[in-house]
Amino acid sequence: MAEAIIRMVDVNKWYGQFHVLRNINLDVAPSERIVICGPSGSGKSTMIRCINRLEEHQQGSIIVDGIELTNDLKQIEAIRRDVGMVFQHFNLFPHLTVLENLTLGPVWVLKKSKAEAEATAMKYLERVRIPEQASKYPGQLSGGQQQRVAIARSLCMNPKIMLFDEPTSALDPEMVKEVLDVMVSLAEESGMTMLCVTHEMGFARKVADRVIFMDQGEIIEQNTPDAFFDAPQNERTKLFLSQIL
Ligand code: ADP
Numbered sequence: 001m002a003e004a005i006i007r008m009v010d011v012n013k014w015y016g017q018f019h020v021l022r023n024i025n026l027d028v029a030p031s032e033r034i035v036i037c038g039p040s041g042s043g044k045s046t047m048i049r050c051i052n053r054l055e056e057h058q059q060g061s062i063i064v065d066g067i068e069l070t071n072d073l074k075q076i077e078a079i080r081r082d083v084g085m086v087f088q089h090f091n092l093f094p095h096l097t098v099l100e101n102l103t104l105g106p107v108w109v110l111k112k113s114k115a116e117a118e119a120t121a122m123k124y125l126e127r128v129r130i131p132e133q134a135s136k137y138p139g140q141l142s143g144g145q146q147q148r149v150a151i152a153r154s155l156c157m158n159p160k161i162m163l164f165d166e167p168t169s170a171l172d173p174e175m176v177k178e179v180l181d182v183m184v185s186l187a188e189e190s191g192m193t194m195l196c197v198t199h200e201m202g203f204a205r206k207v208a209d210r211v212i213f214m215d216q217g218e219i220i221e222q223n224t225p226d227a228f229f230d231a232p233q234n235e236r237t238k239l240f241l242s243q244i245l
């Protein structure tokens with residue numbers, strides 16, 4: 001495989017006494033699209049949050065775009081510039097308009113001019129198909145629209161890697177598709193490296209190069225989506241799939 005853009009080597013993490021990540025080894029190729037699934041509490045969020053240092057690992061190494069994650073704040077900042085993240089709850093600023101939510105990072109962190117940041121913001125609002133919502137406040141939008149704003153906000157920072165943590169699981173069912181559609185077109189058109197925690201198997205089959213199954217802090221099984229869903233090997237994977245499909 002091409003030089004990994006994310007490399008996790010023997011990563012272990014504990015919350016106090018609780019061993020939450022166990023010997024995680026994962027190489028992600030540039031432009032690779034990975035779906036991560038597994039039971040609640042299996043460590044999926046913790047694993048992807050370690051990639052941009054929202055959580056700290058205690059053993060092993062994590063190298064993102066050639067930079068090793070250590071306590072060096074400069075390196076953490078550099079990595080965070082490369083890595084965008086979209087959460088289950090959209091985490092938009094409620095007192096700022098959609099456009100202001102999108103331009104805040106580019107103006108303050110990337111030092112873009114307001115005009116340039118707004119032009120970029122509008123480009124990405126078009127891409128997530130809600131340019132007409134630019135001057136509204138998050139509270140005036142549906143959950144699906146807010147999540148699309150959150151995706152656009154990440155894209156405005158021009159990341160190389162996007163992490164999604166159950167981006168549709170807080171949405172009403174009728175809004176799931178509009179968010180997944182945006183993510184599918186992003187995957188197909190952008191060539192961005194994507195890691196997505198989700199149980200949306202249709203999405204996984206459509207866009208994932210690889211599906212990873214976690215249980216109790218370990219990567220138990222990984223495969224192409226078709227092989228993973230049609231012929232799971234591990235008993236725990238089979239049990240999990242029988243419960244969600
Ligand atoms: P998942 O995303 O797969 O549901 P998480 O990574 O959120 O799993 O959590 C894995 C385990 O770690 C769970 O048992 C959870 O309760 C525990 N956990 C998560 N965050 C913390 C924390 N900040 N402190 C202590 N335990 C935590």
Ligand code: MG
Nearest residue numbers: 044045046165
């Ligand atoms: Mg989680």
